[in-house]
Amino acid sequence: MGNRIIIPSSFTGGSRYMQHNYLDAMTLVKCFGYPDLFLTAAACNPKWPEVIRFVESENLKPEDRPDILTRIFKIKLDSLITRLKEEKILGEVDGVKGPTCYEDIRTVNGSVYDSYKDACYARGVLDDDREYTSSIQETHHWATASFCRSLFVMLITSDSLSRPHHVFKETYNCLSDDVVHVREQEMGVKGLKLEPEAIYHLTLSYIEKSLLSYGLSSSRKKEEVSGKGIFGPYVLVLWQNKPQF
DSSP: OOOOOOOOTTSTTSHHHHHHHHHHHHHHHHHHOSOSOOOOOOOOOTTOHHHHHHHHHTTOOGGGOHHHHHHHHHHHHHHHHHHHHTSOBTBOOOOOOOOSSHHHHTEETTEEOSSHHHHHHHHTOSOOOHHHHHHHHHHTTTSOHHHHHHHHHHHHHTTOOSOHHHHHHHTHHHHHTTHHHHHHHHHTOSSOOOOHHHHHHHHHHHHHHHHHHTTOOHHHHTTOOOTTSSSSOHHHHHHHTOOOO
């Protein structure tokens, strides 16, 4: 079926490029209110005197030298911006200071997030998994933790979750509630005492067994990092995000 290719917002003219610019524009309106004047820089005009003068001297047509059209457009655009900002032909022009480093991009409302994806969730740009987290938590009221683990595995293998490790963290108590009891049955002992880290490891191992029933293994998961960046390495990601005990 081929590979799915997602065109990034850096691709000029693409759908994500247009959405990115739209969101930027809406952010400006949100911060400063509606604009008093809206300026647009139209596409290159092949009848600009500068273009005509050049192509006629080279015995060419404007479409023969798109690079010249682009360069002249950029010169005119830079000149317009300079006149607006430095010469202040329309008075004072306010603007929004953009990020100056990668950390600025990961900062939302004064909090610096570990990844760009987490920052996007904080901004509300990406969908979250709250409905799935609530579903597992509600299920735990009437079902066993083993059933909750099966539900969790079904959600991640069906690619329903955006951040499996986050859902795992939020529902960990529901997923690990019966681990000591299950381990007691496996070992044939009663009154078993386990450290929190041991319970965490066993919870992951039970999830791993469920994944194996879907035909997925840890060795494959390390290589199956999909476009979402989370769907492939299920248990590996949960292990890397384990809490400090």
